[in-house]
Amino acid sequence: xxxxxxxxIDGTLxxxxxxxxxxxxxxxxxxxxxxxxxxxxxxxxRTDLIILQDALRALGxxxxxxxxxxxxxxxxVALAEEIHQPGHGVKGIMPGIRGLLDTLDAxxxxxLGLLTGNFAEAARIKxxxxxxxxxxxCGAFGEDAADRNELVPVALTRARDCGLDTxxxxxxxxxxxxxxxxxxxxxxxxxxVAVATGxxxxxxxxxxxxxxxxxxxxxxxxxxxxx
Numbered sequence: 001x002x003x004x005x006x007x008x009i010d011g012t013l014x015x016x017x018x019x020x021x022x023x024x025x026x027x028x029x030x031x032x033x034x035x036x037x038x039x040x041x042x043x044x045x046r047t048d049l050i051i052l053q054d055a056l057r058a059l060g061x062x063x064x065x066x067x068x069x070x071x072x073x074x075x076x077v078a079l080a081e082e083i084h085q086p087g088h089g090v091k092g093i094m095p096g097i098r099g100l101l102d103t104l105d106a107x108x109x110x111x112l113g114l115l116t117g118n119f120a121e122a123a124r125i126k127x128x129x130x131x132x133x134x135x136x137x138c139g140a141f142g143e144d145a146a147d148r149n150e151l152v153p154v155a156l157t158r159a160r161d162c163g164l165d166t167x168x169x170x171x172x173x174x175x176x177x178x179x180x181x182x183x184x185x186x187x188x189x190x191x192x193v194a195v196a197t198g199x200x201x202x203x204x205x206x207x208x209x210x211x212x213x214x215x216x217x218x219x220x221x222x223x224x225x226x227x
Contacts, residue, residue, distance in 0.1 A: 003227050004167055005104060006115035006139065006155050008176035009123055011198025013097055014130050017087020020122065023078035024048070031070045034059060038049075043179030044199045046071075047117035047151075048142035059227065071116050072143075076121050083129045093130050094197045096218035101135045102176065103220050112141025115155050115174055117148060137162045148180050149187040171212070173226065175217075179208035187224060 007013055010020065018040045021038060028037035036213035037055045049051045049063075050078060052071060055065045063071075112135055116123050120141040127133035138161070140154035152172060160166065174185035177198030194210035195217055205213045217223055 002109045004111045004172045006113045009116040011177035014093050015090040018089030019082040023082045024075050026078045027071050027074035028072050045178030048119050050146040079125050086170050097214040098190050100217050100220045113155050115151050117142045119143050148184045150190045182208050182210050
């Protein structure tokens, strides 16, 4: 393997029509009795762990391990139901993704992984719904660190556990739709590939330090040229 390509999920691979937010709000309501606990909180590009920490802190509570366990358990049950609802806004696989994943999966010099703020089981629920989970052997997830900038080393450790030879951080591509994805790549000397299929425009992603920025990933040849 000569390149590791780590994909974000929400806004990059898929959009779920708000299933994740509905499920997480429902879980918080069930556990702590507060409706819309995540209302007005920024979520794009952030880990589930830090989103919950901020939500609880705003309510004057700390997210200890028992509380995290209870909310996460309820969230995963709710998400497994909400993912089947039409929801609101866009729901589906982002343009060009399936073809690009097929192409990358067929290349012996590419290792595909995930780098996402989602809890690992939430990532599986979302991607299995769209038949994309099968492309990824491992990854770094929202429970691995509150700070997204710490996730690339986690993903590489898991990739080595899956049999990948050691690769330099400069051979890692982090594909995402937010400034946070760009920042976490730059934090460890990896290459950022930004895509404007989420909440941020091409201009906003470039202003955040993105160099390789795409409207979407339908042009597989342009993406492959980065390898």
